[in-house]
Amino acid sequence: MSGAVLVVDDEEIVRNSVRQWLELGGFTVRVAAGADEAMVLLKQRAPDVVLSDFRMPQTSGLELMRAIHRADPDLPVVLLTAHGDVPLAVAAMREGAYDFLQKPYDPEQLSAVISRAVERRQLKLQLGELEGRLAAAGAIEARLIGVSKPMAGLRASVLELAAHDRDVIVTGETGTGKELVARALHDFGPRAKAPFVAVNCAAIPAELFESELFGHEAGAFTGARGPRIGKFEHANGGTLLLDEIESMPLPFQAKILRALQERTIERVGSNKLLPVDVRVIAAAKGDLAADSRDGRFRSDLYFRLAAAEIDLPALRDRGNDVLLLFEHFAAAAAKSAGRTLTPLRAGDLDALLAHDWPGNVRELKNVAERYALGLAATGRSVAEILRRGEPGAPQRTLAGRVAAYERALIEASLREHDGSIAAVTEELGIPRRTLNEKMTKYALARPGRKDG
Numbered sequence: 001m002s003g004a005v006l007v008v009d010d011e012e013i014v015r016n017s018v019r020q021w022l023e024l025g026g027f028t029v030r031v032a033a034g035a036d037e038a039m040v041l042l043k044q045r046a047p048d049v050v051l052s053d054f055r056m057p058q059t060s061g062l063e064l065m066r067a068i069h070r071a072d073p074d075l076p077v078v079l080l081t082a083h084g085d086v087p088l089a090v091a092a093m094r095e096g097a098y099d100f101l102q103k104p105y106d107p108e109q110l111s112a113v114i115s116r117a118v119e120r121r122q123l124k125l126q127l128g129e130l131e132g133r134l135a136a137a138g139a140i141e142a143r144l145i146g147v148s149k150p151m152a153g154l155r156a157s158v159l160e161l162a163a164h165d166r167d168v169i170v171t172g173e174t175g176t177g178k179e180l181v182a183r184a185l186h187d188f189g190p191r192a193k194a195p196f197v198a199v200n201c202a203a204i205p206a207e208l209f210e211s212e213l214f215g216h217e218a219g220a221f222t223g224a225r226g227p228r229i230g231k232f233e234h235a236n237g238g239t240l241l242l243d244e245i246e247s248m249p250l251p252f253q254a255k256i257l258r259a260l261q262e263r264t265i266e267r268v269g270s271n272k273l274l275p276v277d278v279r280v281i282a283a284a285k286g287d288l289a290a291d292s293r294d295g296r297f298r299s300d301l302y303f304r305l306a307a308a309e310i311d312l313p314a315l316r317d318r319g320n321d322v323l324l325l326f327e328h329f330a331a332a333a334a335k336s337a338g339r340t341l342t343p344l345r346a347g348d349l350d351a352l353l354a355h356d357w358p359g360n361v362r363e364l365k366n367v368a369e370r371y372a373l374g375l376a377a378t379g380r381s382v383a384e385i386l387r388r389g390e391p392g393a394p395q396r397t398l399a400g401r402v403a404a405y406e407r408a409l410i411e412a413s414l415r416e417h418d419g420s421i422a423a424v425t426e427e428l429g430i431p432r433r434t435l436n437e438k439m440t441k442y443a444l445a446r447p448g449r450k451d452g
Contacts, residue, residue, distance in 0.1 A: 003118030004028045004045075008038045008052040008064065009080070018051065018110070025111050027118075035059035039067060046072060049098070049117040054081040054089060062092050069096055074124045074343075076117035080105065099346050116346045123323050127331075143184045144177070145328060146321040150313035154181070161308050162189035167260070169305050170283045172312030174409075175362030178283040179243060181310060186239040191279055194238030199231050202247040202429030209252045210268050214259075217269035232265050232276045244429065245282040245305075246291055253298040260304050280305065315360040322352050325361060326382075329368035342374055344382070351383040359408055366408045407442040410435070414444065 005027050009015045015031040022029050030047070032038035034056055042050075050068060052061040059067075065077040076098035081089045089100035098117050101110060126147055140155045161168055162185045170178045179198055186196045204212050215230030231240060242248070248256070259265050260280060264273040282288070282305045289306075291297035315322060327344070334341040344352075348371075357363055370378045370385050379385035409428065417423035425432050438444075 002026045002028070003048040003114075003122070004030075005114060005118075006030050006032065006038060006041060006047040006050045008032045008035065008050065008056070008061070010034055010053065010056045014053070014080075021107050021110065022114065025115075027114065035064040035067070038064060042068065042071070046075065048121040049076045049078060049114055051078045051080065051114065054079045054085050054092075054100070062088070062095070062097075065092065065097055066095070074121070076121055076343075078113055078117055093345070096343060098343065113346060116349050119320070120323075120344060120349060123320060123327065127324055127327050140184065140188065143180060143187075145325060146318055147324060148313075148318040148321045150318055151321060154310070154312065157310055158184050159188060161185060161310070162187075164308070165190055165279055166307040167280045167282070167305050168307070169288060169302075169309045170281060170312065171288060171309065172283075172285070173314050173358075173360055174285055175360030176312040176314060177361055178312060179241060181312060182239070182241045182243075182281040182283060185281060186279075189239075189279075191238045195235050196239050196241070197231050197235035198241040198243060200243045200426055200429055202244040203426040206249045206252075209249060210255065213256070214265045215267040217267050227267070230265070230267065232259065232278055233274065235278050236276050237278075239279045239281060241281045241283060243283045244285065246284045246286055246288060246297060247429070250298065253301050257298065257301045257304055260301075315357040315364060322357070322364065323349065325364055326352055326368045326371075329365045330372040333369040333372035337373060339372065339374065341372055342380075348382040351381070351386060355386055362412055363408055366412045406438065407444070410438055410442065411444055414439075 005022055007015055007018050007022070007029060008031075009018070010033055012033070015033070019029045019031055030041055032041055035058065038050070038052070050065075052064055054061040056064075061077075061079050065079070068075055068077055073096070077096070078098050079089050079092055079100040080103055081100050082103055086100075086102065089097070093100065098120070099113050101113060140159060144151060144155050144158065146152075158181060168182075168185060170181050172178050182198070183196055186192060199213065201209075210216075211228070211230065213230045213232055215228050215233055217227050242256075259276070263277065264275050266273060284291075288297055288302055292299040292302035315325075323344075331341055359366075367382065367385050371380075371382060374380050379388045410424070413424045413427050417427065421432060421435065425435050428435070430438075
C-alpha cells in the first residue's frame, strides 16, 4: 500500500536505511533528525504515519508522540525501541502509540506495520469524509454506509428504484440490512410521507396470517371482540415490508398474490372488498427464485413481486468497509457512553479483516459496541471479544461460533428494542419461552424498559 511516512531518528544511518527500504515498498518518505525538525515537517504536510526512534537527544519519541497527538490525535505513531525499552513502549501504546518495533527491526515486519498504520490513517480520513456526508440532511450515505464498490452500486440501485414505486424483492444474508434498504426505498421515494409498515413473516403463526395482514371484523373468530385493521390497511398509501417472506405458508401466498394483483383485500369475517394503495417490498434470506423453482414458494407470487430485485452484499465481500463501519459504530457507542475510544491496534485490524462475519453488519455493530465500552468482562481487544463470543468456550469451534452468533443476535435485538421481549420475539421469530430459555443460557439481562 502506498502512503506518506515521516521517519524521525537522530542516527543518519538508520534514517537512510529505513527510507531506502520503505521507498522500495512504494512509500513516500521524508526524514527528520529530531523532534523539532519533525514538527516543522508535520506542519508543512501531514504524513499518513510517523515512525520515530524512542530514545533521542532533547526530545524523546514518547514526547514527540504526545506533541503530535495534541495537534492530530488520529495520526498513527510507530516507535522504534531498543530491547530494554519494551516495557516503556508498551506503556506508550496505552497512551496512544499505534505500535512499536524492536531494533534491529525485521524489514518485512516494518513494512507490514507501516502498511497497516497507513491503512488505518486513510480509513480515518475516509471516515471523516463519510461523517461529513452523513451530516447532510437526507443523504443516502447516512442510510447505507460504505465506500466499497458493492455499496456504491447498492446506493445507486436504491435511488433508481425508489423513484419507480414498483414492488421489489430484497435478498441478503442475515444482518446485511434488508429492512434498512427497504426503509431507504420508502424514504427516498414518492411515498415517503406515508406509513412504512414492517411485518416479520417468520414471527406470525400460520393460523393468524390472514388476520394480521388483512384484519378482521368483530366476531370473526373466538376472541375477535372488535374490528381490527390489518397491516395492508395500516400501510395504505405507503410501503409494506414483508420480511422473511420465504416463511409465509403456501396456502396464504395465493391470497397475497390476489391482493397484489387486484390491490384489494377482505377482512376476515367480511365480504367487502377494500381498496389498498400499497407498495410491497419482500425481503428474503435465501434465493427466492430457487425456492419458487423447487416448489417451496409460489412461482406466480415470485414473478409478481420480482418487478425489481436487489441482492445485498455480505460484509465479507465489502473489503475495508469492515474497518470503516467498525470505527463508525465504535465511535458512536463511545460517545454515547461518555468514554474515550481506544485506537485500533495492528492486531485489531487483522482480527477484523480475518473474521468471516456470519452475522454481517449486525454482528460487527455488536462487536464494535463491546470494544467501545472496553470492559474486561467482554474483552478489550477485537480478537478477545471475538473469542469470548460464547461464555466459557474460548475455542472457535463450529458449535461455539453458532452459539456466539445466536447470543450476539439476541443481545443486539434486546438492546435495539429497549428490552421489549414482545418486540424481540417478533423480530427473531421465536416463541417467548424459547427466548427466555436462551437468555438464561447466555446470562442475558433485559436492558431498558420492562414492558412487553
